[in-house]
Amino acid sequence: xxxxxxxxxxxxxxxxxxxxxxxxxxxxxxxxxxxxxxxxxxxxxxxxxxxxxxxxxxxxxxxxxxxxxxxxxxxxxxxxxxxxxxxxxxxxxxxxxxxxxxxxxxxxxxxxxxxxxxxxxxxxxxxxxxxxxxxxxxxxxxxxxxxxxxxxxxxxxxxxxxxxxxxxxxxxxxxxxxxxxxxxxxxxxxxxxxxxxxxxxxxxxxxxxxxxxxxxxxxxxxxxxxxxxxxxxxxxxxxxxxxxxxxxxxxxxxxxxxxxxxxxxxxxxxxxxxxxxxxxxxxxxxxxxxxxxxxxxxxxxxxxxxxxxxxxxxxxxxxxxxxxxxxxxxxxxxxxxxxxxxxxxxxxxxxxxxxxxxxxxxxxxxxxxxxxxxxxxxxxxxxxxxxxxxxxxxxxxxxxxxxxxxxxxxxxxxxxxxxxxxxx
Ligand code: BMA
Numbered sequence: 001x002x003x004x005x006x007x008x009x010x011x012x013x014x015x016x017x018x019x020x021x022x023x024x025x026x027x028x029x030x031x032x033x034x035x036x037x038x039x040x041x042x043x044x045x046x047x048x049x050x051x052x053x054x055x056x057x058x059x060x061x062x063x064x065x066x067x068x069x070x071x072x073x074x075x076x077x078x079x080x081x082x083x084x085x086x087x088x089x090x091x092x093x094x095x096x097x098x099x100x101x102x103x104x105x106x107x108x109x110x111x112x113x114x115x116x117x118x119x120x121x122x123x124x125x126x127x128x129x130x131x132x133x134x135x136x137x138x139x140x141x142x143x144x145x146x147x148x149x150x151x152x153x154x155x156x157x158x159x160x161x162x163x164x165x166x167x168x169x170x171x172x173x174x175x176x177x178x179x180x181x182x183x184x185x186x187x188x189x190x191x192x193x194x195x196x197x198x199x200x201x202x203x204x205x206x207x208x209x210x211x212x213x214x215x216x217x218x219x220x221x222x223x224x225x226x227x228x229x230x231x232x233x234x235x236x237x238x239x240x241x242x243x244x245x246x247x248x249x250x251x252x253x254x255x256x257x258x259x260x261x262x263x264x265x266x267x268x269x270x271x272x273x274x275x276x277x278x279x280x281x282x283x284x285x286x287x288x289x290x291x292x293x294x295x296x297x298x299x300x301x302x303x304x305x306x307x308x309x310x311x312x313x314x315x316x317x318x319x320x321x322x323x324x325x326x327x328x329x330x331x332x333x334x335x336x337x338x339x340x341x342x343x344x345x346x347x348x349x350x351x352x353x354x355x356x357x358x359x360x361x362x363x364x365x366x367x368x369x370x371x372x373x374x375x376x377x378x379x380x381x382x383x384x385x386x387x388x389x390x391x392x393x394x395x396x397x398x399x400x401x402x403x404x405x406x407x408x409x410x411x412x413x414x415x416x417x418x419x420x421x422x423x424x
Contacts, residue, residue, distance in 0.1 A: 091239040092283045095184065096310070099285075099353050102422060103382040109184065109422040111147025111387035112137050112401045113358075116174040117166050120403035123393040127170045132177050136391050139404035141416040143423035147385045148178045153190035153200065155232050156225035163190055163199070164390070172236055179238040183424045186241035186287070186357075186387065187233070191225060193254045194218045200253050209260035213267050226275045234281055242276070243287040243357055245269055247315050248302060249294040262301045269304035285310040289357035292316030292339035299342065311384075312347050313357030314339045318366075318373065325366045329373045332361075340381045347382070356386040360400030367408045370415035379420060 089097075102109055112135075117124055119136035137145045150171045153163035161167050175185045190200035195208040195218060212222035233240065248265060251258040255268060273286055290299055292314035303309065316339060318332035340356075347354035356378060361369050378386060391399035402409035416423055 090283070092285065095239045095241075095285060096353075098184065099311070099384040102384045103353060106382075107420055107422050108378060108383050109146035109385040110137075110416065111149055111184075111186070111385050112145040113149035113151075113387060113390040114164070114166065115145050115148050115401075116178065117170055118391070118393040120391040120396070120399045120406070121393060124170065127167070127173065132174055136399075136403040137401055137416075137423070140402050140406075140409045141413055141423060143416065144178070144181065144183060145401075146422050146424045147184045147186060147387055148174070149186050149188065149387050149390075150175065151188050151190055152229055152232065153192075155189075155229050156191045158228055164392075168232060172232070175236050175240065176238060178424075179240075181424060184241065184385070185236075185238070186243055188246055188358075189229065189242075189244045190253075194222050194225065195254075198254075203251060203254055203256065203259055205254070206259050208254040209264045209268055213264060213271065223275070226272060230276050230279045230281055233276070233284065234279065239283040239285070241285045241287050241311065243289050243313070244272055246289045246357065247291040249290040249298050257298070257302075265302045266304045270308050273304075273308050285353075287311040287313055287355065287357060289313035289315055289355075292335050294339075296342045296346075299346070306350055306352075309352065311353040311355055312343055312350070313355040314343065315358035316356070317359060317389075318361040318369070320361070320365055328361075329366065329369075332373060333377055336377050340378065340383070344381055353384050354382060356383050358387055358389055360388040362400060363397050364400070364402065364406075364408050368411050369408070370411045372411075375415055375418065375421075 099109075101107075115135050115137055116132045117127070119134070119139075122134065124130055124132075124134070135144050137143070150166070151162050151164065154161060155168060160169075162171065178185055192199055193202040193205070193208050195205050195211045196202050198204065210216055211218040213219065216222075233242070245255050245265070245268060247253060248255055249257045253259075255265060260268070269288070276284060286309055288303060288309045288311070290302070293316070294314075303312075314336075316332070316336045318328055320328050321331070336356075336359075340354075343354040346352070359374070361373075366373065374386070389400040391401055391403060399406075402412040415421060
Protein backbone atom coordinates (compact mmCIF):
# COMPACT_ATOMS: atom_id res chain seq x y z
CA UNK A 1 0.00 0.00 0.00
CA UNK A 2 1.16 3.53 -0.73
CA UNK A 3 1.56 5.35 2.61
CA UNK A 4 -0.39 8.63 2.85
CA UNK A 5 1.67 11.78 2.31
CA UNK A 6 2.39 14.07 5.30
CA UNK A 7 -0.27 16.52 4.18
CA UNK A 8 -2.93 13.82 3.74
CA UNK A 9 -2.00 12.26 7.05
CA UNK A 10 -2.51 15.59 8.85
CA UNK A 11 -5.77 16.13 6.99
CA UNK A 12 -6.96 12.62 7.87
CA UNK A 13 -6.00 13.09 11.51
CA UNK A 14 -7.88 16.39 11.62
CA UNK A 15 -10.93 14.74 10.06
CA UNK A 16 -10.77 11.84 12.49
CA UNK A 17 -10.37 14.23 15.42
CA UNK A 18 -13.38 16.21 14.26
CA UNK A 19 -15.51 13.08 14.08
CA UNK A 20 -14.28 11.75 17.42
CA UNK A 21 -15.10 15.07 19.00
CA UNK A 22 -18.55 14.91 17.46
CA UNK A 23 -18.95 11.35 18.69
CA UNK A 24 -18.05 12.45 22.19
CA UNK A 25 -20.66 15.18 22.10
CA UNK A 26 -23.22 12.69 20.84
CA UNK A 27 -22.28 10.32 23.68
CA UNK A 28 -22.90 13.10 26.15
CA UNK A 29 -26.27 13.69 24.60
CA UNK A 30 -27.03 10.04 25.26
CA UNK A 31 -25.97 10.64 28.88
CA UNK A 32 -23.27 8.02 28.63
CA UNK A 33 -20.18 8.04 30.82
CA UNK A 34 -16.99 9.55 29.43
CA UNK A 35 -15.52 7.62 26.51
CA UNK A 36 -11.96 6.50 26.27
CA UNK A 37 -11.25 8.40 23.05
CA UNK A 38 -8.62 5.94 21.92
CA UNK A 39 -11.39 3.33 21.90
CA UNK A 40 -13.81 5.27 19.74
CA UNK A 41 -13.81 3.64 16.31
CA UNK A 42 -14.89 5.59 13.30
CA UNK A 43 -17.09 3.54 10.99
CA UNK A 44 -18.24 4.80 7.60
CA UNK A 45 -21.94 4.08 7.59
CA UNK A 46 -22.94 5.26 4.16
CA UNK A 47 -22.85 8.27 1.94
CA UNK A 48 -22.16 11.37 4.01
CA UNK A 49 -22.47 9.70 7.38
CA UNK A 50 -20.28 7.84 9.78
CA UNK A 51 -20.84 5.72 12.83
CA UNK A 52 -18.84 5.42 15.97
CA UNK A 53 -18.40 2.43 18.08
CA UNK A 54 -18.41 3.97 21.51
CA UNK A 55 -16.82 1.68 24.00
CA UNK A 56 -16.19 1.93 27.70
CA UNK A 57 -15.84 -0.71 30.37
CA UNK A 58 -19.41 -1.90 30.24
CA UNK A 59 -20.99 -0.82 27.00
CA UNK A 60 -20.44 -0.82 23.28
CA UNK A 61 -22.79 1.59 21.58
CA UNK A 62 -23.15 2.91 18.12
CA UNK A 63 -23.50 6.62 17.53
CA UNK A 64 -24.41 7.70 14.05
CA UNK A 65 -23.63 11.17 12.80
CA UNK A 66 -23.95 12.84 9.39
CA UNK A 67 -20.95 14.80 8.14
CA UNK A 68 -22.86 18.05 8.42
CA UNK A 69 -24.09 17.15 11.89
CA UNK A 70 -20.49 16.48 12.89
CA UNK A 71 -19.49 20.05 12.04
CA UNK A 72 -22.64 21.40 13.65
CA UNK A 73 -22.08 19.42 16.82
CA UNK A 74 -18.54 20.71 17.14
CA UNK A 75 -19.77 24.24 16.63
CA UNK A 76 -22.49 23.69 19.22
CA UNK A 77 -19.95 22.40 21.73
CA UNK A 78 -17.87 25.47 21.22
CA UNK A 79 -20.77 27.74 22.15
CA UNK A 80 -21.61 25.44 25.04
CA UNK A 81 -25.00 24.30 23.74
CA UNK A 82 -26.50 21.25 25.49
CA UNK A 83 -29.21 19.91 23.23
CA UNK A 84 -30.72 16.58 24.47
CA UNK A 85 -31.79 14.95 21.19
CA UNK A 86 -31.00 11.21 21.09
CA UNK A 87 -29.88 9.45 17.88
CA UNK A 88 -32.02 6.47 16.87
CA UNK A 89 -30.64 2.93 16.64
CA UNK A 90 -31.97 1.28 13.48
CA UNK A 91 -32.02 -2.50 12.82
CA UNK A 92 -28.98 -1.93 10.59
CA UNK A 93 -27.18 -0.19 13.48
CA UNK A 94 -27.94 -3.25 15.61
CA UNK A 95 -26.44 -5.52 12.98
CA UNK A 96 -23.32 -3.34 12.77
CA UNK A 97 -23.19 -3.38 16.54
CA UNK A 98 -23.46 -7.17 16.66
CA UNK A 99 -20.67 -7.64 14.08
CA UNK A 100 -18.39 -5.02 15.60
CA UNK A 101 -18.81 -6.51 19.04
CA UNK A 102 -17.57 -9.91 17.73
CA UNK A 103 -14.50 -8.22 16.26
CA UNK A 104 -13.94 -6.21 19.44
CA UNK A 105 -14.17 -9.28 21.67
CA UNK A 106 -11.95 -11.35 19.39
CA UNK A 107 -14.90 -13.61 18.49
CA UNK A 108 -15.71 -15.05 15.08
CA UNK A 109 -19.26 -15.91 14.05
CA UNK A 110 -19.53 -19.15 12.07
CA UNK A 111 -21.65 -19.25 8.92
CA UNK A 112 -22.89 -21.82 6.42
CA UNK A 113 -24.46 -21.34 2.97
CA UNK A 114 -28.08 -22.56 2.49
CA UNK A 115 -27.97 -24.21 5.90
CA UNK A 116 -31.67 -24.26 6.82
CA UNK A 117 -33.08 -25.29 3.47
CA UNK A 118 -31.13 -28.42 2.54
CA UNK A 119 -28.04 -30.38 3.48
CA UNK A 120 -26.06 -33.46 2.64
CA UNK A 121 -28.67 -35.98 1.43
CA UNK A 122 -31.79 -34.04 2.47
CA UNK A 123 -33.88 -31.21 1.07
CA UNK A 124 -36.97 -29.41 2.34
CA UNK A 125 -39.93 -29.78 0.07
CA UNK A 126 -43.13 -29.01 1.99
CA UNK A 127 -41.61 -25.94 3.53
CA UNK A 128 -44.66 -23.68 3.98
CA UNK A 129 -45.56 -25.17 7.37
CA UNK A 130 -42.10 -26.42 8.27
CA UNK A 131 -40.51 -24.95 11.42
CA UNK A 132 -37.10 -24.88 9.67
CA UNK A 133 -35.34 -26.66 12.48
CA UNK A 134 -33.18 -28.99 10.41
CA UNK A 135 -29.57 -28.02 9.75
CA UNK A 136 -26.46 -30.11 9.10
CA UNK A 137 -24.53 -27.87 11.50
CA UNK A 138 -27.19 -28.29 14.19
CA UNK A 139 -27.33 -32.05 13.60
CA UNK A 140 -23.65 -32.18 14.52
CA UNK A 141 -23.27 -29.46 17.17
CA UNK A 142 -26.76 -28.84 18.54
CA UNK A 143 -26.60 -25.22 17.36
CA UNK A 144 -27.42 -23.32 14.18
CA UNK A 145 -24.70 -21.42 12.37
CA UNK A 146 -24.79 -17.75 13.44
CA UNK A 147 -24.52 -16.60 9.83
CA UNK A 148 -26.68 -18.01 7.07
CA UNK A 149 -25.84 -17.43 3.41
CA UNK A 150 -28.22 -17.49 0.44
CA UNK A 151 -27.84 -16.81 -3.26
CA UNK A 152 -30.06 -14.58 -5.39
CA UNK A 153 -29.10 -16.11 -8.75
CA UNK A 154 -32.29 -16.36 -10.83
CA UNK A 155 -34.15 -13.51 -9.12
CA UNK A 156 -33.08 -11.21 -11.99
CA UNK A 157 -35.27 -13.17 -14.42
CA UNK A 158 -38.18 -13.38 -12.02
CA UNK A 159 -37.69 -17.11 -11.43
CA UNK A 160 -39.48 -18.72 -8.51
CA UNK A 161 -36.38 -20.73 -7.52
CA UNK A 162 -32.71 -19.75 -7.39
CA UNK A 163 -29.98 -21.34 -9.49
CA UNK A 164 -29.62 -24.18 -6.98
CA UNK A 165 -33.35 -24.90 -6.97
CA UNK A 166 -34.24 -23.16 -3.68
CA UNK A 167 -37.63 -21.39 -3.83
CA UNK A 168 -37.29 -17.67 -3.11
CA UNK A 169 -40.33 -17.97 -0.84
CA UNK A 170 -38.39 -20.44 1.26
CA UNK A 171 -35.33 -18.17 1.28
CA UNK A 172 -37.56 -15.37 2.56
CA UNK A 173 -39.08 -17.53 5.27
CA UNK A 174 -35.69 -18.90 6.37
CA UNK A 175 -34.14 -15.42 6.40
CA UNK A 176 -36.88 -14.03 8.61
CA UNK A 177 -36.83 -17.07 10.89
CA UNK A 178 -33.05 -16.92 11.25
CA UNK A 179 -32.99 -13.20 12.03
CA UNK A 180 -35.78 -13.70 14.54
CA UNK A 181 -33.65 -16.33 16.26
CA UNK A 182 -30.83 -13.77 16.53
CA UNK A 183 -28.84 -14.80 13.45
CA UNK A 184 -27.36 -12.90 10.53
CA UNK A 185 -28.09 -13.44 6.84
CA UNK A 186 -25.82 -12.66 3.89
CA UNK A 187 -26.69 -12.73 0.17
CA UNK A 188 -24.41 -13.51 -2.74
CA UNK A 189 -25.65 -13.25 -6.32
CA UNK A 190 -24.75 -15.36 -9.35
CA UNK A 191 -26.91 -13.64 -11.98
CA UNK A 192 -27.03 -14.74 -15.62
CA UNK A 193 -24.81 -13.04 -18.16
CA UNK A 194 -26.94 -10.07 -19.30
CA UNK A 195 -25.33 -9.89 -22.73
CA UNK A 196 -25.14 -13.52 -23.81
CA UNK A 197 -27.93 -15.07 -21.77
CA UNK A 198 -25.43 -17.61 -20.43
CA UNK A 199 -24.85 -18.25 -16.74
CA UNK A 200 -22.66 -16.28 -14.29
CA UNK A 201 -19.64 -18.33 -15.43
CA UNK A 202 -20.09 -17.37 -19.09
CA UNK A 203 -16.99 -15.29 -19.78
CA UNK A 204 -17.26 -15.39 -23.55
CA UNK A 205 -17.65 -11.61 -23.88
CA UNK A 206 -15.69 -8.74 -22.40
CA UNK A 207 -18.60 -6.39 -23.08
CA UNK A 208 -21.07 -7.75 -20.52
CA UNK A 209 -20.32 -5.18 -17.81
CA UNK A 210 -20.02 -2.20 -20.14
CA UNK A 211 -23.30 -3.19 -21.83
CA UNK A 212 -25.30 -2.72 -18.66
CA UNK A 213 -23.80 0.54 -17.45
CA UNK A 214 -25.53 3.84 -18.25
CA UNK A 215 -25.51 4.34 -22.04
CA UNK A 216 -24.95 0.59 -22.53
CA UNK A 217 -27.31 -1.38 -24.81
CA UNK A 218 -28.52 -3.53 -21.93
CA UNK A 219 -28.85 -0.80 -19.29
CA UNK A 220 -32.62 -0.63 -19.18
CA UNK A 221 -33.03 -4.37 -18.95
CA UNK A 222 -30.38 -4.57 -16.25
CA UNK A 223 -32.23 -1.94 -14.21
CA UNK A 224 -35.16 -4.36 -14.25
CA UNK A 225 -32.85 -7.05 -12.90
CA UNK A 226 -31.86 -4.73 -10.07
CA UNK A 227 -35.51 -3.91 -9.50
CA UNK A 228 -36.39 -7.59 -9.08
CA UNK A 229 -33.50 -8.15 -6.71
CA UNK A 230 -34.41 -5.05 -4.70
CA UNK A 231 -38.09 -6.07 -4.57
CA UNK A 232 -37.07 -9.37 -3.05
CA UNK A 233 -34.68 -7.83 -0.50
CA UNK A 234 -37.37 -5.27 0.42
CA UNK A 235 -39.84 -8.10 1.01
CA UNK A 236 -37.57 -9.60 3.69
CA UNK A 237 -38.12 -6.63 6.02
CA UNK A 238 -34.99 -7.45 8.02
CA UNK A 239 -31.44 -6.11 7.77
CA UNK A 240 -29.07 -8.26 5.69
CA UNK A 241 -25.57 -8.25 4.23
CA UNK A 242 -25.41 -7.91 0.43
CA UNK A 243 -22.28 -9.28 -1.22
CA UNK A 244 -22.72 -8.83 -4.96
CA UNK A 245 -20.05 -9.01 -7.67
CA UNK A 246 -17.80 -11.24 -5.60
CA UNK A 247 -14.53 -12.98 -6.56
CA UNK A 248 -14.05 -10.21 -9.09
CA UNK A 249 -10.27 -10.38 -9.34
CA UNK A 250 -10.32 -13.83 -10.89
CA UNK A 251 -11.82 -14.24 -14.35
CA UNK A 252 -14.41 -16.99 -13.87
CA UNK A 253 -17.48 -14.70 -13.66
CA UNK A 254 -18.56 -12.23 -16.36
CA UNK A 255 -17.71 -9.34 -13.98
CA UNK A 256 -14.18 -10.73 -13.38
CA UNK A 257 -10.77 -9.10 -13.59
CA UNK A 258 -10.07 -9.69 -17.29
CA UNK A 259 -13.66 -9.08 -18.33
CA UNK A 260 -14.02 -5.39 -17.42
CA UNK A 261 -11.91 -2.38 -16.48
CA UNK A 262 -11.55 -1.27 -12.82
CA UNK A 263 -13.72 1.76 -13.62
CA UNK A 264 -16.45 -0.41 -15.15
CA UNK A 265 -16.39 -2.74 -12.16
CA UNK A 266 -16.66 0.12 -9.69
CA UNK A 267 -19.51 1.66 -11.69
CA UNK A 268 -21.36 -1.67 -11.57
CA UNK A 269 -21.00 -1.96 -7.80
CA UNK A 270 -21.91 1.68 -7.20
CA UNK A 271 -24.87 1.53 -9.57
CA UNK A 272 -26.16 -1.49 -7.65
CA UNK A 273 -25.92 0.15 -4.26
CA UNK A 274 -27.19 3.48 -5.56
CA UNK A 275 -30.24 1.75 -7.01
CA UNK A 276 -31.02 0.00 -3.72
CA UNK A 277 -30.59 3.31 -1.87
CA UNK A 278 -32.89 5.06 -4.34
CA UNK A 279 -35.51 2.47 -3.35
CA UNK A 280 -35.08 3.48 0.29
CA UNK A 281 -33.40 0.14 1.09
CA UNK A 282 -31.01 1.35 3.74
CA UNK A 283 -31.18 -1.70 6.01
CA UNK A 284 -28.32 -3.34 4.18
CA UNK A 285 -24.61 -3.73 4.85
CA UNK A 286 -22.58 -4.02 1.66
CA UNK A 287 -19.67 -6.38 1.47
CA UNK A 288 -16.84 -6.23 -1.09
CA UNK A 289 -15.33 -9.69 -1.36
CA UNK A 290 -12.79 -10.43 -4.08
CA UNK A 291 -11.05 -13.79 -4.28
CA UNK A 292 -8.14 -13.82 -1.83
CA UNK A 293 -5.61 -14.68 -4.53
CA UNK A 294 -4.85 -11.06 -5.29
CA UNK A 295 -2.35 -8.38 -4.39
CA UNK A 296 -3.27 -5.41 -2.16
CA UNK A 297 -2.94 -3.19 -5.25
CA UNK A 298 -5.45 -5.30 -7.18
CA UNK A 299 -7.82 -5.37 -4.19
CA UNK A 300 -7.78 -1.60 -3.95
CA UNK A 301 -7.86 -0.90 -7.65
CA UNK A 302 -11.44 -2.18 -7.88
CA UNK A 303 -12.58 -1.20 -4.37
CA UNK A 304 -15.84 0.70 -4.95
CA UNK A 305 -15.06 3.27 -2.23
CA UNK A 306 -15.72 3.87 1.45
CA UNK A 307 -19.15 5.30 0.74
CA UNK A 308 -20.19 2.04 -0.96
CA UNK A 309 -18.70 -0.65 1.25
CA UNK A 310 -19.34 -1.55 4.89
CA UNK A 311 -17.54 -4.88 5.18
CA UNK A 312 -14.39 -6.00 3.40
CA UNK A 313 -13.73 -9.68 2.89
CA UNK A 314 -12.11 -12.31 0.73
CA UNK A 315 -13.17 -15.71 -0.62
CA UNK A 316 -10.39 -18.26 -0.19
CA UNK A 317 -10.70 -22.05 -0.50
CA UNK A 318 -8.40 -24.93 0.19
CA UNK A 319 -7.96 -27.35 -2.72
CA UNK A 320 -6.73 -30.91 -2.77
CA UNK A 321 -4.20 -30.83 -5.58
CA UNK A 322 -1.86 -33.58 -6.59
CA UNK A 323 0.20 -33.25 -3.38
CA UNK A 324 -0.31 -34.15 0.27
CA UNK A 325 -2.82 -32.72 2.73
CA UNK A 326 -0.01 -30.76 4.34
CA UNK A 327 0.84 -29.17 0.99
CA UNK A 328 -2.81 -28.30 0.44
CA UNK A 329 -2.91 -26.60 3.86
CA UNK A 330 0.31 -24.73 3.12
CA UNK A 331 -1.10 -23.41 -0.15
CA UNK A 332 -4.27 -22.33 1.64
CA UNK A 333 -2.27 -20.45 4.26
CA UNK A 334 -0.07 -18.92 1.58
CA UNK A 335 -3.13 -17.32 0.01
CA UNK A 336 -5.19 -16.60 3.11
CA UNK A 337 -2.70 -15.13 5.57
CA UNK A 338 -1.38 -12.27 3.39
CA UNK A 339 -5.00 -11.48 2.46
CA UNK A 340 -6.01 -11.32 6.15
CA UNK A 341 -2.94 -9.21 6.98
CA UNK A 342 -3.96 -6.78 4.28
CA UNK A 343 -7.65 -6.78 5.32
CA UNK A 344 -6.74 -6.11 8.93
CA UNK A 345 -4.77 -3.01 8.00
CA UNK A 346 -7.25 -1.89 5.34
CA UNK A 347 -10.38 -2.39 7.45
CA UNK A 348 -8.87 -0.53 10.37
CA UNK A 349 -7.63 2.44 8.33
CA UNK A 350 -10.93 2.67 6.43
CA UNK A 351 -13.18 2.12 9.45
CA UNK A 352 -14.71 -1.10 8.06
CA UNK A 353 -15.57 -4.54 9.36
CA UNK A 354 -13.66 -7.50 7.92
CA UNK A 355 -14.80 -11.08 7.26
CA UNK A 356 -13.80 -14.31 5.55
CA UNK A 357 -16.78 -14.18 3.21
CA UNK A 358 -16.37 -17.71 1.76
CA UNK A 359 -14.08 -20.56 2.60
CA UNK A 360 -13.91 -24.32 2.91
CA UNK A 361 -12.30 -27.52 1.72
CA UNK A 362 -14.68 -29.56 -0.46
CA UNK A 363 -15.54 -32.94 1.14
CA UNK A 364 -13.28 -31.96 4.10
CA UNK A 365 -10.67 -34.65 3.39
CA UNK A 366 -8.52 -33.41 6.30
CA UNK A 367 -9.97 -34.80 9.54
CA UNK A 368 -8.36 -31.96 11.55
CA UNK A 369 -9.10 -29.15 9.10
CA UNK A 370 -11.18 -27.05 11.52
CA UNK A 371 -8.84 -27.08 14.48
CA UNK A 372 -5.46 -27.40 12.73
CA UNK A 373 -5.90 -25.30 9.59
CA UNK A 374 -8.91 -22.96 9.67
CA UNK A 375 -8.87 -21.90 13.31
CA UNK A 376 -5.12 -21.21 13.62
CA UNK A 377 -5.28 -19.20 10.39
CA UNK A 378 -8.10 -16.85 11.47
CA UNK A 379 -7.97 -16.72 15.25
CA UNK A 380 -5.71 -13.67 15.59
CA UNK A 381 -7.55 -11.47 13.11
CA UNK A 382 -10.63 -9.29 13.77
CA UNK A 383 -12.69 -11.45 11.39
CA UNK A 384 -16.30 -10.82 12.42
CA UNK A 385 -17.57 -13.89 10.56
CA UNK A 386 -16.41 -16.81 8.46
CA UNK A 387 -18.79 -18.57 6.06
CA UNK A 388 -18.27 -22.06 4.64
CA UNK A 389 -19.99 -22.97 1.38
CA UNK A 390 -23.02 -25.21 0.85
CA UNK A 391 -23.70 -28.91 1.44
CA UNK A 392 -25.40 -29.86 -1.82
CA UNK A 393 -28.24 -32.38 -1.35
CA UNK A 394 -27.79 -33.82 -4.83
CA UNK A 395 -23.99 -33.98 -5.14
CA UNK A 396 -22.59 -36.22 -2.39
CA UNK A 397 -19.03 -34.89 -2.69
CA UNK A 398 -20.04 -31.21 -2.71
CA UNK A 399 -20.12 -30.27 0.99
CA UNK A 400 -18.12 -27.84 3.13
CA UNK A 401 -19.59 -28.39 6.60
CA UNK A 402 -19.95 -31.74 8.39
CA UNK A 403 -23.28 -33.58 8.54
CA UNK A 404 -24.69 -36.22 10.83
CA UNK A 405 -22.76 -39.43 10.28
CA UNK A 406 -19.78 -37.79 8.58
CA UNK A 407 -16.61 -39.39 9.92
CA UNK A 408 -14.76 -36.07 10.27
CA UNK A 409 -17.51 -34.37 12.33
CA UNK A 410 -15.65 -34.62 15.68
CA UNK A 411 -13.07 -32.00 14.78
CA UNK A 412 -15.81 -29.57 13.77
CA UNK A 413 -17.49 -30.13 17.13
CA UNK A 414 -14.27 -29.14 18.88
CA UNK A 415 -13.94 -26.05 16.66
CA UNK A 416 -17.59 -25.06 17.24
CA UNK A 417 -17.06 -25.49 20.97
CA UNK A 418 -14.24 -22.95 21.19
CA UNK A 419 -15.18 -19.88 23.18
CA UNK A 420 -14.02 -17.69 20.31
CA UNK A 421 -16.35 -19.30 17.76
CA UNK A 422 -19.98 -18.11 17.86
CA UNK A 423 -22.92 -20.28 16.80
CA UNK A 424 -26.59 -19.67 17.41
C1 BMA B 1 -20.84 -22.89 -6.57
C2 BMA B 1 -21.33 -24.33 -6.57
C3 BMA B 1 -22.46 -24.41 -7.56
C4 BMA B 1 -23.56 -23.41 -7.19
C5 BMA B 1 -22.99 -22.01 -7.03
C6 BMA B 1 -23.99 -20.99 -6.54
O1 BMA B 1 -19.74 -22.73 -5.80
O2 BMA B 1 -21.75 -24.69 -5.28
O3 BMA B 1 -23.00 -25.70 -7.53
O4 BMA B 1 -24.55 -23.37 -8.17
O5 BMA B 1 -21.89 -22.05 -6.15
O6 BMA B 1 -24.54 -21.35 -5.32
